[in-house]
Amino acid sequence: MKNPKLIHITCAVAILIALFFNFNVTDDAEAGGALLEKELNFTSRVWSNTAHAAASGGGAVSLDFRQVDLRDALSALAVQMGRNIILLGDEPGEISFQAQNLTAREAMELLIQKQGLSYVEQGNTIVVGDPGALDANYYNQMILARFETYYVPAEKIKDLIDELAIPQKNIIVEGNPQVVFVQGTVPALEKVSELINNVDTEENSLSVDFKTLQLYLISPERAVELLAKAGIELEKYVALDNKLLVFDREFFNSWEEIQQLAQNFDSLSAREEKVVTFKLKNVFAATAAEKLKKFNFGGEITPLTSDSSKFSKELLVICPPGLETRVRSAVVDIDQEQEIIKVPILSMGSGAGSNDEEEESSSSSSANVHQSIHSRKLLLSELTGVPVSHLHTSRNLSGDSDSPEYVLWAEETTDNILLLRDMVEEMGWGSE
Incomplete structure (x- = not known):
């Protein structure tokens, strides 16, 4: 009996299919068939590179297939739907099919029905075949898939699959250095495809670098969603x-x-709870988070803070949907205009503004210190957003032009005073 063949549609070919319906299919049975078919069950396969495909098949399409291979027709629809489609069985021969103003999914279902076939779907993968060949346990069966790379050698992909412990039964690299065969379940092959789509880039051609987040209570997908809401959009x-x-x-x-x-x-x-983002006007996120803890929410909400929260006016809070209105009301109460106070920020004496070890004239020394504290005032304003007009330089407090002493003081809110002092400490200025 004739062995089914393994068919792989590369991203480039799939895009051409989607745009022009000009079909090209690589027959990979000869790539390792003599070695593999004794041990592995080959399956005719159409694999769309979903990392580069559309996210959904909701838009209307019109199709006119004339004497084309069923696998090629399904490849075009797979790209339009942003799905992986696997076709079981021997070579199906050529088909003709027309459809007007249908979604890609509707067109796929109609095409499959006209061929007397059926399909099962799980996650991002659709398996098409004879109704008798499909069963609920298909996704647990072992199949073989061929993956091509463009930049990262197959050996590196193999090592990475082993390092990350992606569940699979067998990995084979032979002959073509840009081709890797992987045997595993459909979910495992989806992970391999996802991995290759992410790492097979020109920047990774020499080394593949990645970082790992270990999670215990939420799923990785939930972490990606929450990070995106915090402005960190992983791709x-x-x-x-x-x-x-x-x-x-x-x-x-x-x-x-x-x-x-x-x-x-x-x-x-x-x-299951949502992350609510609050744009603050008058207080910083760290202050708001600390004050929010004093409200009567118990442990039902969690303000999220980081090292940058003391400089940020964006507060993230995890809370149940039922408490969102109360939390918003509490944040409004916290984010009120603050009282303006006058506080010294730093003081400077003679020698702080010059590296010249020689004794200078009294007028020159005083001018240098005054210029130095003025320059720092301008920099503090740029770094913190506090207007220059709210920062003031005192007169010479020593009364001695040979040993002048000046104080930089601010007329600002408590939060901005703390911000200014933190910045002075960060700069290592202190009192000079």
Whole structure:
């Protein structure tokens, strides 16, 4: 009996199919058939690269297939739907099919029905075949898939699959250095496809780098959702059990803060509860979070803070939907205009504004110190957003032009005073 063949549609071919219905299919049985077909059950396969496909098949399409291979027709629909489609059985031959103003899914269902076939669906994968060949346990059966890479060698992909412990039965790399065969269940092959889509980039051609978030109480998908609400939108990642593998290099420099946020998110209350974002006008997030804890919410809400919260005016709070209105009301009460107070920020004496070790004239020394404290005032204003007009320089408090002493003081809210002092400490200025 003729062995079924393994068919793989590359991303480039799939896009051409979607745009022009000009079909090209690579027949990969010869790529390793003599070695593999003794041990592995080949399956005719149409695999759409969903990382580059549309997110849904909701738009209307019109189709006119004339004497085309069923696998090619399904490939075109897979790209339009943003799904993986697997076709079981021997080569189906050519078909003709027309449809007007249907969604891609409706067109697929009609096409399959006309061929006397059926399908089962799980997650992002649709399996098409004879009704007698499909059963609920198909997703637990082992099948073989061929994956092509463009930048990262197959050996690196193999090592990465092993390192990440993606569940599979067999990985084979032979002959073509850009091709890897993986045997496993459909969910496992989906993870392999997802991994390759994320790592097979030009920047990873020399080394594949990634960061790992270990989660305990929420799913990786939930963590991605919550991080996006915090302004951290991950694009290249793979979810494996309770781990989130991140390949977005742009976030590596701020990884400690992302880990801290993820740890805050990783709570029972974050499983089903929502993260509410509050844009503050008068107080900083750290102050608002601290004051919010004093309201009568008990442990039902969780304000999320990080090292940047003392400078940020965006507060994130995890809360049940039923408490959102009360939390919003509490935040409004907290975010009121603050009293303006006058407080010294730093003081400077002679020598602080000059590196010249030689004795200077009294007028020159006084001018140098005054200029130095004025320059720091301008920088503090730029860094904190406090208007320059709210920062003031005193007269020479020493009364001695040979040893002048000036004080920089602010007329501001309590929060801004704390911000200014934190910035002075960060700069290492203190009292000079």
